[in-house]
Amino acid sequence: MMKQTQPSNQQTLATDGFRLHPEDEAAMREEAGHYEQPQAACIEALKIVQRRHGWVPDGAIPAIARVLGVGPASVEGVATFYSLIFRQPVGRHVILVCDSSSCFLTGFDQLHQALSDQLGIGLGQTTADGRFTLLPVCCLGACDGGPAMMIDDDVYGPVGADELPGLLEDYS
Amino acid sequence: MTSQRQSPVYRSRLLQPASERQPDTHPLTWRLRDDGQVVDLKDYESKEGYCAVSQVLSAHDPQSVIAVMKEANVRGRGGAGFSAGLKWSLTMQGGDMPRGYIVCNADEMEPGTFKDRLLMEQQPHLLIEGMILAAFANNARYGYIFLRGEYVESARVLTQALAEARNAGWLGPDIAGSGFDFDIAVHTGAGRYICGEETALLNSLEGHRANPRAKPPFPGQSGAWGKPTVVNNVETLCNVPAVMLLGADWYQGLSGGRTKDGGTKLYGASGLVNRPGLWELPIGTTGQEILDRAEGLRDGRKLKAWLPGGASTGFLLPEHLELPLDFDTVGKEGSRLGTGLITVVTEDQSLVSLMRNLEEFFARESCGWCTPCRDGLPWTVKLLLGLERGEGEAGDVELLDKLAADCGPGLTFCAHAPGAAMPLQTALRHFRHEFEQGVHYPKGKAHADPIPVGQV
Numbered sequence: 001m002m003k004q005t006q007p008s009n010q011q012t013l014a015t016d017g018f019r020l021h022p023e024d025e026a027a028m029r030e031e032a033g034h035y036e037q038p039q040a041a042c043i044e045a046l047k048i049v050q051r052r053h054g055w056v057p058d059g060a061i062p063a064i065a066r067v068l069g070v071g072p073a074s075v076e077g078v079a080t081f082y083s084l085i086f087r088q089p090v091g092r093h094v095i096l097v098c099d100s101s102s103c104f105l106t107g108f109d110q111l112h113q114a115l116s117d118q119l120g121i122g123l124g125q126t127t128a129d130g131r132f133t134l135l136p137v138c139c140l141g142a143c144d145g146g147p148a149m150m151i152d153d154d155v156y157g158p159v160g161a162d163e164l165p166g167l168l169e170d171y172s
Numbered sequence: 173m174t175s176q177r178q179s180p181v182y183r184s185r186l187l188q189p190a191s192e193r194q195p196d197t198h199p200l201t202w203r204l205r206d207d208g209q210v211v212d213l214k215d216y217e218s219k220e221g222y223c224a225v226s227q228v229l230s231a232h233d234p235q236s237v238i239a240v241m242k243e244a245n246v247r248g249r250g251g252a253g254f255s256a257g258l259k260w261s262l263t264m265q266g267g268d269m270p271r272g273y274i275v276c277n278a279d280e281m282e283p284g285t286f287k288d289r290l291l292m293e294q295q296p297h298l299l300i301e302g303m304i305l306a307a308f309a310n311n312a313r314y315g316y317i318f319l320r321g322e323y324v325e326s327a328r329v330l331t332q333a334l335a336e337a338r339n340a341g342w343l344g345p346d347i348a349g350s351g352f353d354f355d356i357a358v359h360t361g362a363g364r365y366i367c368g369e370e371t372a373l374l375n376s377l378e379g380h381r382a383n384p385r386a387k388p389p390f391p392g393q394s395g396a397w398g399k400p401t402v403v404n405n406v407e408t409l410c411n412v413p414a415v416m417l418l419g420a421d422w423y424q425g426l427s428g429g430r431t432k433d434g435g436t437k438l439y440g441a442s443g444l445v446n447r448p449g450l451w452e453l454p455i456g457t458t459g460q461e462i463l464d465r466a467e468g469l470r471d472g473r474k475l476k477a478w479l480p481g482g483a484s485t486g487f488l489l490p491e492h493l494e495l496p497l498d499f500d501t502v503g504k505e506g507s508r509l510g511t512g513l514i515t516v517v518t519e520d521q522s523l524v525s526l527m528r529n530l531e532e533f534f535a536r537e538s539c540g541w542c543t544p545c546r547d548g549l550p551w552t553v554k555l556l557l558g559l560e561r562g563e564g565e566a567g568d569v570e571l572l573d574k575l576a577a578d579c580g581p582g583l584t585f586c587a588h589a590p591g592a593a594m595p596l597q598t599a600l601r602h603f604r605h606e607f608e609q610g611v612h613y614p615k616g617k618a619h620a621d622p623i624p625v626g627q628v
Contacts, residue, residue, distance in 0.1 A: 034357050034359075035378075035379075035397075036396075036397040037378065037379075037397060038379075039378060039379040039380070040377060040378050040379040041379060042379035042380075043360075043361065043362050043376070043379060044359075044360070046362070047321075047360075047362060074380075077380075077381055078379065078380065078381060081364065081381040081382065081539075082361070082362035082363050082364055082382075083362070083363030083364055084321045084322075084361075084362040084363035085362050085363075096322065099529070099532075099533075100283035100284075100483065100529075100533055101283040101284055101479070101483050101515055101526065101529060101530055101533070102283060102284045102442040102443055102515050104526065104529040105442075105443045105444060105515065105516075105517065105521060105526065106442070106443065106444060137322065137363070138281045138283070138363070138364075138365050138533070138537065139281055139282065139283040139284065139285065139483075140322060141280050141281070141285060141286040141288075141289045141320075141322075141323070142182045142184075142286060142289075143283075143284050143285070143286045143440070143442035143448065143513070143515070144185075144286055144440065144441075144442055144448035144449050144450065145180075145182040145448075146442060146448070148182055150322060153324040154181065155181070155182040155325075156179065156180050156181060156182055157180060157182040158180060159180050160180070163179075163180055166179070167179055167180070170179070
């Protein structure tokens, strides 16, 4: 009988020199303990990496898979599904501008135009100095303050085009 | 922030002063503070907080809680309007059945909806108390609050409140000396509207892509990790403590003859109104009263249409403003109550442009599992973009009819596609001329070709 080798794709996958920070690995293991199965901590694990690096580098995928004991394809499948997990580098600050119906009816187009003019970028792009990334987002639940947007963890609305310069100043 | 300049920071708020909000008429909001600060544990306990848990866990059994909830007929406030008591009565429990989960759907992402944010940011303990009662009734061992990732403030407030509740013995082993144990964790998401769909939410909770699951089995039979699981919206769960304290008859009476539904509802208004906002009103309040509270439309504009409860509900007309906004009445008009937060469209706003915006949303947020949704919605967007630019072709409006029909109920795994179809079908019914105006006459050459290759 032929000698069978154990499937070992997790050991052989390149990690591009990515090293999981020990604190992050510990945080992931703790998260995994909140659920019946460690796969459930997958989104949180991606967010943990993202908090440290700003995005999820390629090498983090097999690293997370190893910690959670799941396949890398499953982690990548999750990473590419969710809009707030970034698989490309983003700016130091992420602007999420709400493009849903209430904001659309109260001035999204003007806000979007003003943001594009001021930053010199369109949706999905990052400024050359790496300061801002501009992304559209689902209804922010701030419809009584439309047009609304978020910068990092802060919600703003209603945002007038003339208020933008001063607002962006606070994020260096 | 160091500068003196006023930043347009957004704060969730209710536009009703404390004097208007009484315990027996405003069960969801009477404890809220006028200054908008969080009702913390001490404050909550001083306002009958956790009284329902003390009473129910010591004197009731799970089946009697379910019976009261069924009688009160608390209909799901996430938008579907399904009786929470009936849902609970279908949860498998007893015998060899393992204890399952209570999952609070706090993935508020329905365009036009901003109600659960208020309840979580300012009054977290009411939700926690509701979840404990739900757990007791459904014999759940653990609870998750599935919170959308962008609700950073809600996450902060809820995490602190859970720690307070745990320290005070309202969560953990042997709650209030009853022998019942239960605890709750906050699970934050990472975007995607589809996570709000009950079964997609469970896949997301388990750490998978948020594709919906086939039903049956329903979550009450086999939900998170195959265990019996109850998924309820934030506002639904926040109704439970008062129902258990004051009873089903009181709850039914709250609507005061406006409708056969009971209770209150967080209603709201957004769009070009003078005072967009949120109010707790008897269920069955009319659209007109909500619009009046919002002080009418800005700059003397006229109302053209309105969405009664989010992007996935059908358009209503000004003549529908006098109808009571309850689940059945709105349903009879070819729409849905949905979340009950109305979005107004004024005469000067193009229905075609708004429809294009809505369908771009649904196309982007489709999880891609079912063909009519994955392929039909981008096609719909393409047609709408053409009509919006006046470059539509003869037959485009009829094609929109067909694409919307292909997304109708029962043709896909979940309600995302029907949700995308309903506003489109009602817009085409009520405002067909606006769409037809976008058709280019004489017919473009492109349409002679069987393959649609417009300029779009």
